[in-house]
Amino acid sequence: MSAPQTHRHRGFSLVELSVSLVVVGIIGLLLWRWIAATQEPATLQAMQSELAEAQAAVEGFVLTRHRLPCPASNTAGSEACGDAAAVLLPWRTLGLNSDQGALHYGVNRGGGVDLAALPPPSIAPDLNLNFADVPILAVPATDAPAAEAAAARVTALIAAAIVRRSAVNGLDWCRVVRSFASNTAAAGVLRAGNLGASMPVAYILVHPGRNGQFDGNNVVPAVGTFRHDLPGRAQDALYDDLSLAVGPSDLATRIGCVARLSGAQSAAQEAFAQYNTTRLMQQYWSLRAYDIKSAISDVVYATAAQALAILGGGLALSNFVVGIASTINTEGGGAPALVIQAINLAITGVEVGLAANDLVEAVKALEATKAKLQATNIYAAQPYEALAQALTRAIALDEKGLNP
Secondary structure, three states: HHHHHHHHHHHHHHHHHHHHHHHHHHHHHHHHHHHHHHHHHHHHHHHHHHOOOHHHHHHHHHHHHHOOOEEEOOOOOOOOOOOOOEEEEEEEHOOOHHHHHOOOEEOOOOOOOOOOOOOOOOOOOOOOOOOOOOHHHHHHHHOOHHHHHHHHHHHHHHHHHHHHHHOOHHHHHHHHHHHHHOOOOOOOOOOOOOOOEEEEEEEEEEEEOOOOOOHHHOOOOOOOOOOOOOOOOEEOOOOOOOEEOHHHHHHHHOOOOOHHHHHHHHHHHHHHHHEEEEHHHHHHHHHHHHHHHHHHHHHHHHHHHHHHHHHHHHHHHHHHHHHHHHHOOOHHHHHOOHHHHHHHHHHHHHHHHHHHHHHOOEEEEHHHHHHHHHHHHHHHHHHHHHHHHHHHHHHEEEEEEEOO
């Protein structure tokens, strides 16, 4: 009786074991699918994070080097500006982790615009114009110490502005980006997409995806085909890459080119406008100095005219006295001549009076002209000071460039 009972217990244990294995299998399958589902978003987020970190490093490179980095030729991660076939992210140059050396990186170097090359100096606080004649005082000897001091400041600032003409920073690179944005249809411009649809880009970053291999147009191709797919391409079994592309206009905005370049140019234009105002002031100042010379000449002329009138009056008086004596001696025979001499004496008296009045007016005009020149001497400091301040602002913004 004991043996059959033992077999029944063993058979029941095998059934239970089979059921248990099926349950464990189902739970394992569900758990595997759950783990895969929860890990996939984390992997996608990690890839997006790598792209964002690379983007920040690429654009931060501009602030210190005034250009975009060149791609790297290999996973060693150093930029290779002389290698036209380089396609990898220069992680070492950018100070990134070596894991990011697997990313593809492309930067526009065609169409006559090389965003990875140091730009030519093109932005200057004096607009590359000749301000050299501004600080020269327009009058020879003036009592204008404030104007002279401000003019000396302008002289030093003009020299500093001229030095900035050959200095290169991010503002000069911004002008290159702006040039690229207005000529994206040129041959050789970096484009993302395929033969049917593409767009010009300043630079592009591509992650190989979960399979660690580049797919689609991101595979390094033969000459004449596109290297990168458009960002946002639908992922499927044959394509799981992630791309991040930045166009020239977007790049200019992200880097801060729009605001900084506009501010620097506005400051330079303000300095140029103040330069014109200062030049007008100098012309006015020169006229005031000329008025002084003219007024002095008028005083000299009036003095000479008065002296001549007095001399003429003396002669007329002498002739009149002689005429009186002659009339007495001739018992009235010289009366007609005496009348004429009396008239001449009266006329010369009037001339003496007019000459004296002219001299008084000339002296008054000279004093008034001196007062105007003195007022101009005081006012002249203001245009010089305004020009000095405008140049100071323009130089400061040019030196700052794209730095915070």
